[in-house]
Amino acid sequence: MAVWLETVPALLQQLDVKHVAIATHSAGTIYTLNTLFHHRSLLDPKVPYVAFLAPYAPFTHSGATLPTIAAKLPTNLLNSWAGLNTFVNTKIVPTASWSGGIISSSAAFLSPSASTDVPGAETSTSTTPSEQYGFDNNTAKLISKLSHKYQFAESMTGGNEEAKLCLRKCNDADWGEAADYTSCVRTIAVNEAALSNGNSAPTATKLRVEAHFAASDIMSGKRGQTFFEGCWQSNEVKGKIDFASLTLAETNHDSVLVDLRKGALKAVFERIARLGKQRD
Helix, strand or coil, X not given: CHHHHHHHHHHHHHCCCCCECEEEECCHHHHHHHHHHHCHHHECCCCCEEEEEXXXXXXXXXXXXXXXXXXXXXXXXXXXXXXXXXXXXXXXCCHHHHCCCHHHHHHHHHCHXXXXXXXXXXXXXXXXXXXXXXXXXXXXXXHHHHHHHHHCCCXXXXXXXXXXXXXXXXXXXXXXXXXXXXXXXXXXXXXXXXXXXXXXXXXXXXXXXXXXEEEECCXXXXXXXXXXXXXXXXXXXXXXXXXXXXXXXXXXXXXXXXXXXXXXXXHHHHHXXXXXXXXX
16 A cells, blocks of 8 residues: 555656546545545645545445455465456456456356345446447457457456455555545545645635445445445534445446446546536
8 A cells, every 4th residue: 555655646746647536446445545545635626526436345344245255265365366367257258248347257157146245237238349439330349359358468466466455365554544444534534624624725625525336236235335335424524525425227346337328437527527617
């Protein structure tokens, strides 16, 4: 986490980017909470905005099937996760199924009964390749085929470390301030109150946080959603942060990101565009 917190501002400075809006998916929640805690100034002071897509909730709070089972595995076995994931998605699961997302495809293969905590979500995306990539059908199909091929052409071992991070098979310091979501969010709220009171930045406006949940989320489940919402809706946070949440029908942990029709990404970018106009 220390490397992340050092890298992000340095990278933005190198790119000459002063402010950003943040959109994060799944385990990116851990990094985003730390970024809000330590680098709030990276957000636009006039229209600060953060969107969580299928935010990951610690399995100790969510009780979600997949991470709860995986947490019982020995750490050395998790070091093989990337290899297994690559094998499943390139040799066994067809590309049409993969289009719904890596996690959902692998989980459905490994344990069909654990592939969902809430029934009713589709694995594959509802958009056609042409809609997904903005080209004619033949070109779009080729892009889809090659993106799948090239994604797994190089090492995926970073996935091993992310799996261990999510399952807390790492040093506590690796989670940073997000080791305790509730405490982290409350401190972020206190910092927001200081900003709105003009203690640090008189022009700052209230932080807008949106959480977009999948109808069926193998990584967090409904209990995880309730826990995450509760962190932002507690009495200590209310009034300091503008928080909103919604659940997207017929989506799963992956398609809430990659499905341009049913997922959240299009709405998030449209929101950022509107905020940009408000800023001007």
